Amino acid sequence: MPIKKVIFKILRYKPGHIDPARFQEFTLEVDPATSVLDALEFIRLKQDSTLMYRHSCHHSSCGTCACRINGIERLTCITKIQELADDTITLTPLEGFKPIGDLVVDMNRFYDDISEEWSYLKKAEKVKSIDLPAGIGHFSRFENCIECGACVSACPVRHKNAPFIGPAVLAALNCELKKAPQGAKDLMAIAGSKRGEHLCERALNCSRVCPTGVYPARHIADLRRLIEKKNLEKTANPK
Ligand code: SF4
Ligand code: FES
Numbered sequence: 001m002p003i004k005k006v007i008f009k010i011l012r013y014k015p016g017h018i019d020p021a022r023f024q025e026f027t028l029e030v031d032p033a034t035s036v037l038d039a040l041e042f043i044r045l046k047q048d049s050t051l052m053y054r055h056s057c058h059h060s061s062c063g064t065c066a067c068r069i070n071g072i073e074r075l076t077c078i079t080k081i082q083e084l085a086d087d088t089i090t091l092t093p094l095e096g097f098k099p100i101g102d103l104v105v106d107m108n109r110f111y112d113d114i115s116e117e118w119s120y121l122k123k124a125e126k127v128k129s130i131d132l133p134a135g136i137g138h139f140s141r142f143e144n145c146i147e148c149g150a151c152v153s154a155c156p157v158r159h160k161n162a163p164f165i166g167p168a169v170l171a172a173l174n175c176e177l178k179k180a181p182q183g184a185k186d187l188m189a190i191a192g193s194k195r196g197e198h199l200c201e202r203a204l205n206c207s208r209v210c211p212t213g214v215y216p217a218r219h220i221a222d223l224r225r226l227i228e229k230k231n232l233e234k235t236a237n238p239k
Contacts (some may be wrong), residue, residue: 063146
């Protein structure tokens with residue numbers, strides 16, 4: 001494929017140095033099949049070693065590389081330059097998170113909201129090879145969510161500084177409800193709390209941007225039905 005000239009317009013931010021944030025442009029000649037992440041690696045190696053961005057797996061499994069590409073939340077590792085219509089590619093960090101530097105944001109609050117006690121995390125993240133049944137050489141994740149934060153960034157409610165727990169956490173909570181119904185009371189208390197489902201404005205952005213097909217909005221709709229059912233039961237049986 002012919003080499004293409006592309007301009008990367010990246011929002012730079014370094015507290016105390018590049019502050020407030022401002023855009024910086026980098027011009028690159030690349031194979032259009034190059035991923036945005038590989039282009040970032042090239043910029044960091046050849047043009048500016050201070051550029052900050054996150055990545056790990058390079059294959060849409062770890063969730064660390066999510067950012068906004070031309071205004072839409074995507075994983076940089078699986079977004080190829082040829083998929084983007086424009087020759088200028090604008091990169092900004094996820095929204096709704098505290099910025100740390102350039103494309104890196106603080107994900108701690110988001111991770112903290114997903115309880116480590118929820119079974120899907122225990123099984124998918126903590127399994128050791130010695131736990132695998134005989135003849136099984138590897139394991140797959142039980143859930144599709146890679147905790148990338150894209151849905152949180154795209155959610156209009158989080159942009160209003162609302163205390164919303166967010167789409168990914170509610171999706172995880174709904175999965176946990178199905179797998180561990182004995183914990184339903186506590187889980188429903190979180191779903192129905194002041195940070196919970198009622199803050200969702202049904203924009204569906206979460207499902208649109210999710211790179212792994214979690215469709216968080218469907219899980220939120222499930223929770224809404226359960227909460228409404230519970231409220232109806234309470235009204236019918238006030239004791
Ligand atoms: S639900 Fe989808 S968009 Fe949200 S954190 Fe999980 S993988 Fe990312
Ligand atoms: S680098 Fe792991 S999901 Fe992109």
